[in-house]
Amino acid sequence: MDIQPKMPKSWNAATKPHKFCPGCGHGLILKALGQVIDEMGIQDRVVFGCDIGCSLLSWDFFNVDTVQTHHGRTTPVMVGIKKASPDRIVIAYMGDGGGYAIGSQHLVNAATRDDKITVILVNNTVYAMTGGQMAPTTMPGQKTETTPFGRDVAQAGYPMMGPEMVAAITQEGAYVARGSVARFRKLKEYIRKALENQLAMRGFSFVEALSTCPTNWRTNAEKTWEFVEKKMTEQYPLGELKVPVIKEG
Amino acid sequence: MGVIEGEKKAFMTGNEAVAWAALAAGAEIMYGYPITPQNEIMQYWTRLAPKHERKFLQTEDELSAGFTTIGGVLTGKRAFTATAGPGNVLMQEPMSMAEAMRIPTVVVVQQRGGPSTATVIYSQQEVTLTCFGGNGEGLRVVYSTSSHQELYDYTIKAFNTAWKYRFPTFVLADGYQAKMRESLVLYDPEERGIEMVPTEAFVGKPGMPGEDRPPAHLRNTYNIEEELEEVLKKDIQEYEQMAPEIIEYDEFNTDGADILVVAHGVVFRSAAIAVRKLADEGLKVGYFRPITLRPFPQEQLRQAAAKAKQLMVVESAYGQLLKIVKDNLYGMDLPIRTLLRPGVGVTPEEVVADLRTVLEGRED
Amino acid sequence: MGEAVRIAIAGEGGQGVQSVAMILTEAAALDGKEFLYIPNFGVEQRGGVSIAFVQISDEKIGAPKFKTGDIVIALSDRAVRRMGMHVGSETLFIYDAGIKGIDDDLPKNAKKVMAIPALEKANKELHPRVFNVLIMGAVIGVTKVVTLEKAKEAIEKKLGYKFEQNPELRELNFKALERGYQLVAEMGVA
Numbered sequence: 001m002d003i004q005p006k007m008p009k010s011w012n013a014a015t016k017p018h019k020f021c022p023g024c025g026h027g028l029i030l031k032a033l034g035q036v037i038d039e040m041g042i043q044d045r046v047v048f049g050c051d052i053g054c055s056l057l058s059w060d061f062f063n064v065d066t067v068q069t070h071h072g073r074t075t076p077v078m079v080g081i082k083k084a085s086p087d088r089i090v091i092a093y094m095g096d097g098g099g100y101a102i103g104s105q106h107l108v109n110a111a112t113r114d115d116k117i118t119v120i121l122v123n124n125t126v127y128a129m130t131g132g133q134m135a136p137t138t139m140p141g142q143k144t145e146t147t148p149f150g151r152d153v154a155q156a157g158y159p160m161m162g163p164e165m166v167a168a169i170t171q172e173g174a175y176v177a178r179g180s181v182a183r184f185r186k187l188k189e190y191i192r193k194a195l196e197n198q199l200a201m202r203g204f205s206f207v208e209a210l211s212t213c214p215t216n217w218r219t220n221a222e223k224t225w226e227f228v229e230k231k232m233t234e235q236y237p238l239g240e241l242k243v244p245v246i247k248e249g
Numbered sequence: 250m251g252v253i254e255g256e257k258k259a260f261m262t263g264n265e266a267v268a269w270a271a272l273a274a275g276a277e278i279m280y281g282y283p284i285t286p287q288n289e290i291m292q293y294w295t296r297l298a299p300k301h302e303r304k305f306l307q308t309e310d311e312l313s314a315g316f317t318t319i320g321g322v323l324t325g326k327r328a329f330t331a332t333a334g335p336g337n338v339l340m341q342e343p344m345s346m347a348e349a350m351r352i353p354t355v356v357v358v359q360q361r362g363g364p365s366t367a368t369v370i371y372s373q374q375e376v377t378l379t380c381f382g383g384n385g386e387g388l389r390v391v392y393s394t395s396s397h398q399e400l401y402d403y404t405i406k407a408f409n410t411a412w413k414y415r416f417p418t419f420v421l422a423d424g425y426q427a428k429m430r431e432s433l434v435l436y437d438p439e440e441r442g443i444e445m446v447p448t449e450a451f452v453g454k455p456g457m458p459g460e461d462r463p464p465a466h467l468r469n470t471y472n473i474e475e476e477l478e479e480v481l482k483k484d485i486q487e488y489e490q491m492a493p494e495i496i497e498y499d500e501f502n503t504d505g506a507d508i509l510v511v512a513h514g515v516v517f518r519s520a521a522i523a524v525r526k527l528a529d530e531g532l533k534v535g536y537f538r539p540i541t542l543r544p545f546p547q548e549q550l551r552q553a554a555a556k557a558k559q560l561m562v563v564e565s566a567y568g569q570l571l572k573i574v575k576d577n578l579y580g581m582d583l584p585i586r587t588l589l590r591p592g593v594g595v596t597p598e599e600v601v602a603d604l605r606t607v608l609e610g611r612e613d
Numbered sequence: 614m615g616e617a618v619r620i621a622i623a624g625e626g627g628q629g630v631q632s633v634a635m636i637l638t639e640a641a642a643l644d645g646k647e648f649l650y651i652p653n654f655g656v657e658q659r660g661g662v663s664i665a666f667v668q669i670s671d672e673k674i675g676a677p678k679f680k681t682g683d684i685v686i687a688l689s690d691r692a693v694r695r696m697g698m699h700v701g702s703e704t705l706f707i708y709d710a711g712i713k714g715i716d717d718d719l720p721k722n723a724k725k726v727m728a729i730p731a732l733e734k735a736n737k738e739l740h741p742r743v744f745n746v747l748i749m750g751a752v753i754g755v756t757k758v759v760t761l762e763k764a765k766e767a768i769e770k771k772l773g774y775k776f777e778q779n780p781e782l783r784e785l786n787f788k789a790l791e792r793g794y795q796l797v798a799e800m801g802v803a
Contacts, residue, residue: 012464045453059468069469070316070469073316073346076312076317077316080317081323083278085453105313522673
């Protein structure tokens, strides 16, 4: 008997199997997103934007209108779409560089303006596609290609606590959460709430997803899981940081 | 539309003319970031927009202004932005993406002194940047205007050129045009028989993606050289094919000219007055004005230059127009005299003085 | 060139330099003339000298700025110093007689240099706030670039909304215009 994995309807079957590395967290995050899009019935309203880095590999991932942009510029392209056509459900999908380094300016401003977009930011603590350099989310002491002896905070500063920053600068109607591929059901719930927040036009919505990169971490399956589940959560606590009060009525 | 009833004679700054033109053209949204000398475009737009149900977003920088404009265009709306100087430098990043993905953006550039911050006032030093900026081949359309009427006319035209041919389109003016006041006639393009090219959405077309229609999968990344080559070949071919339809220029007294003066934009105004004055005196001087800097009227310049003894290139830059002229005249052996004043205006008197120096056989 | 009259007016921010330029060009528009007006602008605009370059002609105008003015008017000491670069052998250089300490800075190459007691007249006979309109009257008197009637029409067009609330202002402005016009005739420059 051929057991086919159950694929979300909003996934594009023709481009599967996908191009992500074995053990990459993107597959799981995009599965959660795909399921949410299906459950919410918004497949024909979504515009999905992906950045430069491994996220660009999702450019033909969905049966959903997709635009692959420039590094760090996914947020403004999605903002531009949302402003011109507010009926679109826009999702800006990016990595830690696209969101916290080259794209931080745009993230901060979109959040501050309370643009009604949803940002899903994949945090795997490294710049993966370019070979594993330090990212804004590299943890103190962590070895990467540009911190071969471990990230020294005296030299390279501290990691970016993205959801914490976003929670601080957004308005009351914003939704901010940090999930993980190690807690799939919770991650999927956060993504769903984020998109519902946009649908209801309450405010900016942001989900950081802790993710895996065995290729650049140079870890085996066991160590990979340990890193995301145990190590990363020491620096990046999971949970909802901001949940808008939904007025009944 | 119907923003302007009949023809309206007006007396305003260039920046205001641009805002009115965009309104008349049916632009639905402007994205922008302040930088002198184009700030008034968005200031007028924000005042006019609500009355006509148009939108505006002030972004955090020019990178965002360019990328949000792309976003607006992707939804099938006429969207535009404006910038200058260092903002134009930043704008090249989004414009590279527009070039790569054939996204019909419209950008108005009000040139100021360069490089870096320089002056907020005037120059023609953003020719190279606007024509060939970014990491591509300059597959763009660039109109260089020299009067308020042209600023109005070509801003409207820019939307049509962009949406018809799908190359990023620029209206290249400068700080003098932006800030000076002169008269022009505002009009509704439809009332003048100008049919606005309809727009088309790139994303969000009706129907279920994957069922009723294919999903839009828009990218600017390729895996191997050959993939890129195929895309570029197609784009370059289309660009070259459409060029003759888009090219615009103006010329005067080119037959047997002792000197053919070549100038663009506001400097052309001075050159034209100088040339006509000397031509009235019976001197054999003519001018050639490229209106589209991209695509450049190469054939037409070569034909005019073939009839001339020498050329004189006049610009408020240090060779940005000159370089384009030389490139397009390759193989033709004729002397080219230059009057290059980077960042400074050129008056008709200066052009006359220089022309007389040559024509009367005197050299400094 | 040829027929265009080139007028450069300079003063401190608040002296109404740009307003004069606006009204003058409005008058030219009403008169069916070609015209072009550009203010100076630069990063030192706040706190710098305010300059208006105005050209009025029967023919289309070329460059927005000019090197040498046919008439250059300076309303403050800084303006006197700043405008020297726009003075040539055919330039009529006018400055307000009330400006102190600029004797060494006055242009030496102008066709004619003259001081007109514009501020004094405005203060004594009219009101300090119409000082700039008096200057405009003087400019028109010297250049005859537009008629007084067109100038009055232009003032009405630009400032009419203020006159609605305060009709005496109309009288005041028109008087100032005429006074400036007269003044240069009295001084033998018109």
